[in-house]
Amino acid sequence: MAEKMLYQDDILGDGSKARKTIKPDPAVPSLLKGSKRLGIWKNLEGCQDHSLGFWSEWDHRAARIMNQSLGPENSFEEQIEWTEQGKQWPYPIDNEYTLGHEAEVPFYEHVFLERHLAGLGLPKDGPIAHFMELVCVGLSKNPYMTIEKKMDHLKWFANFFNEEKQKLIKKLHEEEQLAAQQA
Known part of the structure; x- marks a missing residue:
């Protein structure tokens, strides 16, 4: 009963339910295409990261340690890890890799x-x-x-x-x- 009151236009004449599809209006201009820039970011060099190399390396190391404790996310990362550890041959396969x-x-x-x-x-x-x-x-x-x-x-x-x-x-x-x- 509540559905009939809330979504009256979704119920067809024979009693079956169907949602109306809403199509975009072509008369409305797109926000993502062809608009002029606002000119807020004139000097992009001032927006770059100015952190010291030590701290960025510190963050990368901390992230690497954290990710190692969680393990690989999928089988590709697992195979990459095995290759780095020397448990699996690198691709393309070379039969004389470790000779x-x-x-x-x-x-x-x-x-x-x-x-x-x-x-x-x-x-x-x-x-x-x-x-x-x-x-x-x-x-x-x-x-x-x-x-x-x-x-x-x-x-x-x-x-x-x-x-x-x-x-x-x-x-x-x-x-x-x-x-x-x-x-």
């Missing part, structure tokens, strides 16, 4: 590691040699390790299989072969 001095190391240094086994004092045949070949194959298939880390792994295994352990393993291997022949 550094590793970009100068040729491919074959990473893949053909067996040639380094001769200089480590390891046996050329037997179970240790076979194991070290498997280690070299595994290291050659790892693209995430630098050549220095791969060499450190090989040296660690060489220290692990020192001469005393080599003699013990050779003795156990011979005993195992004798037991296999006798069985």
